[in-house]
Amino acid sequence: MSTPVSELTTSNAACPFCAIANLNPPESTTPNPETPHLLRKTDSTLTFLDILPLTPLHTLVTPRGHYPRIEDVPPAILAAVIQEVQLVTRCLHLLGPTIDYNVVCNNGESAGQVVPHVHFHVVPRTRELQDGGKVTGWERTWRMFAKGIRGELDLSEVEEIVGKVKQELEKLGNAGNGRDTTSKL
Numbered sequence: 001m002s003t004p005v006s007e008l009t010t011s012n013a014a015c016p017f018c019a020i021a022n023l024n025p026p027e028s029t030t031p032n033p034e035t036p037h038l039l040r041k042t043d044s045t046l047t048f049l050d051i052l053p054l055t056p057l058h059t060l061v062t063p064r065g066h067y068p069r070i071e072d073v074p075p076a077i078l079a080a081v082i083q084e085v086q087l088v089t090r091c092l093h094l095l096g097p098t099i100d101y102n103v104v105c106n107n108g109e110s111a112g113q114v115v116p117h118v119h120f121h122v123v124p125r126t127r128e129l130q131d132g133g134k135v136t137g138w139e140r141t142w143r144m145f146a147k148g149i150r151g152e153l154d155l156s157e158v159e160e161i162v163g164k165v166k167q168e169l170e171k172l173g174n175a176g177n178g179r180d181t182t183s184k185l
C-alpha cells in the first residue's frame with residue numbers, strides 16, 4: 001500500500017516517536033545505532049520494542065506521521081499500522097508454544113497515553129512469562145485486560161447509549177467511515 005508523501009510530513013520536534021522516525025527515514029538501508037530497539041520500518045510505519053516493557057517482546061507499532069490519536073490517522077495509514085501489528089503477532093510463537101497477547105491503544109491522558117503519537121502496544125502474555133507462573137507485584141498490570149476484575153456486561157444498563165452508537169456507526173459507515181469520499185486516500 002503506497003502512502004502519499006503529504007501524509008507523512010507531520011512531525012513534532014518534541015516527540016520521541018517522531019525522533020525514531022527521523023533517525024530511520026524510509027530510504028535508509030542500515031539501522032540507526034541510536035535506535036537499537038527498532039524492529040522494522042516501512043514507508044509509513046515503525047515497529048520497535050517498548051523501552052519500559054511489561055513482558056518480553058512488548059512491542060509498539062506507530063505511523064511515521066505525528067498523529068496524536070486514532071481518529072486523527074488517515075485510514076490508509078491506520079490500515080498499514082494494523083498490518084504491521086499483525087506481523088508482530090505472527091512472530092510471538094518465537095517466545096513459546098502458547099503465547100497469548102494484548103493489543104492495546106491508549107488515546108488521551110485519561111486513558112493512559114503517555115506519548116501523544118498514536119501507537120499500538122502488542123503485549124505477549126503467558127504464565128511462563130509471568131515470573132515462573134507466580135503472580136507478582138505487577139499483578140494489577142497483568143490483569144488489566146483480563147477477565148476476573150471486571151463486572152459482567154449488563155446490556156440493560158447501556159441500552160440507550162448502545163442504540164445511539166449503532167445509529168452513529170451506521171451514519172459514519174454510510175459516509176465512507178466519516179471521511180470525505182473524495183479524499184485522496
Ligand SMILES: [Zn+2]
Binds near residue numbers: 067
Ligand atoms: Zn510524534
